[in-house]
Amino acid sequence: xxxxxxxxxxxxxxxxxxxxxxxxxxxxxxxxxxxxxxxxxxxxxxxxxxxxxxxxxxxxxxxxxxxxxxxxxxxxxxxxxxxxxxxxxxxxxxxxxxxxxxxxxxxxxxxxxxxxxxxxxxxxxxxxxxxxxxxxxxxxxxxxxxxxxx
Numbered sequence: 001x002x003x004x005x006x007x008x009x010x011x012x013x014x015x016x017x018x019x020x021x022x023x024x025x026x027x028x029x030x031x032x033x034x035x036x037x038x039x040x041x042x043x044x045x046x047x048x049x050x051x052x053x054x055x056x057x058x059x060x061x062x063x064x065x066x067x068x069x070x071x072x073x074x075x076x077x078x079x080x081x082x083x084x085x086x087x088x089x090x091x092x093x094x095x096x097x098x099x100x101x102x103x104x105x106x107x108x109x110x111x112x113x114x115x116x117x118x119x120x121x122x123x124x125x126x127x128x129x130x131x132x133x134x135x136x137x138x139x140x141x142x143x144x145x146x147x148x149x150x
Contacts, residue, residue, distance in 0.1 A: 001122050003115045006038055013037035013046075021052060028082050031120035032057075035078035038112055041071050042078075049075055057082055062094055073104050077113055081120040 005011040014030075014037045023029035036042045036049060049061035057079050062072065076099050079085040087096040097103065105113060118125035 001118060001125065003034055003119055004112070006109075006112055009040070009043065010034075010037045013043045017046070021055065027120050027122050030122075031081035031116045032078050034119050035074055035081065035113070035116040038074050038109055039071060041066055041068065042074050049078070057085065059085070059088075059094075070107060070109070072098075073107055074109070077104050077116060081116055 003014075005014070014033050017033040017037075018024045018029060021029055032050065036046055042049065045061070045064065045066055048064050048066075049058055050056070051058050059079075061067075062075055062079075067075065076087075076094075080099050086099040087094040089095045107113070
């Protein structure tokens, strides 16, 4: 699957981190780095969110002062897709409810979030690919059952 990237920096971040971790075929890392690459802030602070040497997320990154409401949504989705993390209100005061779609997807980044999900669940997302229409929607090439003006 070839994801849609927000911009060239997003794509370079994604490709670079997959190469650095040698995880080009791993859906967990693909989803993580695709999601964390969505904003300049999360790209700049990736070391706060992911430990490249230990190959693990850094929960303390959720408590950093640079986090905004949008970057928190990005970080939470990335963590959840990477290893299923869904908050821990006792450990770091991050309530599990913050990880459900009602809170996560309230953003203009939703189409990119869907791309992250498709990367993580690529085996299932293949079924989402729609086949091309058997006809064109141009006026001169409509199927017989379609009436003009409908």
